[in-house]
Amino acid sequence: MSLVIDIHALQTVPPSLINRDDTGAPKTAVFGGVPRQRVSSQSWKRAIRKYFEDHFDPDQIGDRSKRLPEKIAKRLEEVAGLDQAEAIERVQKLFKAAKIDTEVQKAPKKTEDTDSAHNPYPHTKYLFFLSPAQVDHAVQVLGESWEGKISKKEAQAVLDENHSVDMAMFGRMVADDAAFNVDAAVQVAHALGVHASAPEFDFYTAVDDLAEEGEETGAGMLGTVQMMSSTMYRYATVNVDGLAQNLDSPANARDAAVKFVEAFVSSMPTGKINTFANQTLPELLYVAVRDTRPVSLVNAFESPVTGTESADRRHESARRLADEARNVQEVYGFTPDSAYVLALGDLADAFDGIAEKVTLAELTEKLHADLDRAMGDE
Secondary structure (H helix, E strand, O other): OOOEEEEEEEEEEEEEOOOEOOOOOEOEEEEOOEEEEEEOHHHHHHHHHHHHHHHOOHHHOOEEEOOHHHHHHHHHHHHOOOOHHHHHHHHHHHHHHOOOOEEEOOOOOOOOOOOOOOOOOEEEOOOEEEOHHHHHHHHHHHOOOOOOOOOHHHHHHHHOOOOOHHHHHHOEOOOOOHHHOEOOOEEEOOEEEOOOOOOEEEEEEEOOHHHHHOOOOOOOEEEEEEEEEEEEEEEEEEEHHHHHHHHOOHHHHHHHHHHHHHHHHHOOOOOOHHHHOOOOOOOEEEEEEEOOOOOOOHHHHOOOOOOOOOOOHHHHHHHHHHHHHHHHHHHHOOOOOEEEEEEOOOHHHHHOOOOEEOOHHHHHHHHHHHHHHHHOOO
16 A cells, blocks of 8 residues: 545635636535535646745746747757757657657738737647756757757657656646656545535626716626635545655655645635635644545535534534544544644544644644655665
8 A cells, every 4th residue: 555645624715716617607516415616626736836836946846838849949049059940840859759749830821910920839739747857858958968869768768757746746648648647646636515505696896987087977897706605625635655756756755745735735726816815724634644545534524514503614514524534444444644633723622532633833744754754764
């Protein structure tokens, strides 16, 4: 079995539109027979990646884009002094050797009204993931070490070694050649409301300041926006051994796993955030380090949570989560090697006997120690 870190959180968001569907409505899902608010895993993974960019070493964070061939070509022009055509030709040879298709935007027909400049640089046909180290390696091979051609083996060495932390965590899929795929070491579930909820509509107006001065009445514009509010269950799991394999470094994997926990806690998707200011943090975080398979506790909320006279919804949700964790341990024997809980107020009391109460700073220290002990001096 692999060494994994299971991360469970309860987080309440006020009326907001964190994540919407193609109609502009908040995303939802039916669970336990009732509709719930949902925030997609893609949305929260994007927020986690942005948090990594802002708070950790930028050399460890990759780029996911169709424009990576353009980035490499422009670096060749700057660093190796190549002209544009030669830089483009070498980059195209690299991606052709790797059997990754590229395309160039068609030049517009020349007319007197044509204002847009043609982009001559090749792009991949889909989003591609490269680390800063891989981009640097490509520039070195295509620049000072260039021998006029490049083999598939050489191309693979350029594009498939020295992965960035975010690529090692969230993986990379290359449709043209599975040899370049990177298996994700992190799984992130869709955040799901622990109780039934439905979208509401906010009708808004905006006043035209200058029209108001001219004694005109009425709104300059009006519209509606949908919103939802929920206490949500969030879950993610980190395969620490898989992360070490992707990064080719157990030490870097240990650091990245702990930093992921910090990013999981602190990140927030930015959908309509200026409108709703839904800047909340989890009210409860339960983290389990285990050498069994990962275990989600989402079924604690299959029956929608409702507040009672003796416990509000937050306390009842904490109790449900703790009871589910206890039941998993008792029935299946999936007892974590270590478990921690941090929470606001007395919410952590529900975890007495199965998890150690900590602060976020203490949690990161203890996770480092746990992983050092479990992985040894690898």
